Amino acid sequence: MDEVYVESEFAPLRTVVLARSEVSIPSSAVSSDGLRFLPPEARDSISAGGDMRDFAPERQARWEKEREAFRAVLERYGARVLRPRPLTPAEKAADGDGYANFFVRDPFFTVGDQVVEGSMRLLHRRREVLPLREVMRDHVYPADCAYVAVPVPEVAAPGDPTLGPGPFLEGGDVLVLGRKVFVGVSGLASNALGVRWLAKFLAPHGYTVETVRLHERVLHLDCALGLVREGLLVACEEALPDGVPDALAGWERITVDLDRASSLAVNGLPLGPDAYVTDPEFSFLGREIEKHGVHVEYVDFSVTRSLGGSFRCSTQPLLRTY
Structure with missing residues (x-):
């Protein structure tokens, strides 16, 4: 039988879902304020709209x-x-x-033995969970774990830039540290109602949920804060208006500026407490991480990053345990 349990962000990665490479971002979304987290060059690269496979096949192949x-x-x-x-x-x-099947971190997430289908804010991502239902059927249903979904978001009034009251809750905003869960809120993805729902759901299972406010240019918490191993984190302090959460205040930290965070420098992926993956573009960060005894693997993710996500965004663990 499959085992499903996520102990922390850096417990050894044993079973993981890796994203496909399918996306069609409508022109209306490209021109909206909802994609303000993307650097200008990234927005230019998707300004044609439509499926990348059709308008940029060579770039699709690199992706x-x-x-x-x-x-x-x-x-x-x-x-x-x-x-x-x-x-x-x-x-x-x-x-x-539009449609999306490209950043599997967001449409669902795992906290301990609780698998949660999220609730996506952007319209072209709201069906993104559907291609994952076979994974759920084959690997989650048979496992000794819970499987629930966030309530469907309410319909927004025409022209409402907030896209309505939600609830919105996306996996990129959710960081797990034992029985402590951090959820980011920037106004671009998860919102207060989504956090409230998660806190209510997890409380009987012994978890506490803490909201972490984010800079308006940051889509998700994992673009501003990354837990590399126990006692070591990567953070963009400019993107955290209230600072690093108190529970992490004593941890050693490696800092990056907001421009680098917007380019996904923080969005690396621990493979376990002793290994970490990042892009060669961020070798400066890799060198700092290695000073703490963590081996760094490099993979060129330039096309992936141009679409607003990186290594953590491209994965969702089902099993992370020692």
């Missing part, structure tokens, strides 16, 4: 090669890698708001 290179690293470190299925033509055409 897929990045994910395969990352998969090779994950498997070399002993992780069992699962993949969502591709989107069906019917799913792609379902509502005309």
Whole structure:
């Protein structure tokens, strides 16, 4: 039987879901304030709208090669890698708001033995969980774990830039540290109602949930704060208006500025407490991490990063335990 349990952000990675490379971002989303977290060059790269496979096939091929290179690293470190299925033509055409199957971190997340389908804020991402349902059927249903979903978000009034009251709760905002869970809120993804729902759901299981306010240019908490191993973190302090959470105040920290955080410098992935993956673009960060006895693996993720996510965004663990 499959085992499902996520102990922390840096417990050894044993089973992980790795994202596909499918996206069609509608022109309305590209021009909206909802993508303000993307650097200008990234917004320019997707300004054509439509499926990248159609308007930029060479870039699509590079994107897929990045994910395969990352998969090779994950498997070399002993992780069992699962993949969502591709989107069906019917799913792609379902509502005309674009579609996404590209950052598996957000549509669901795992806290201990609780698997939670999230509630996505951006319209073109709201069906992103559907290609994951086979993973749930084959690996979550048989496991000794819970499986729930955040309530469906309310319908927003026409022209409402907030996209309504939600609740919104996305996995990129959720960091796990034992029985402590941190959830980021920037106004771009998870919101207060989503955090309130999660706190209510997890409380009977012995978890506490803490809201972490984020800079308005930061999409998710994992773009501002990363837990590398016990006692060591990477943070963009400019992106944390209230500072690093008190529970982490005594940890050693490696800091990056807001521009580098916007380019996904913080969004590396611990493979365990002794190994970490980042992009060669952030070798300065890798060198600092290695000073703390953590080996760093490098994978070029430039196309992936241009779409607003990196290594943590591209994965969602089902099993992280010692």
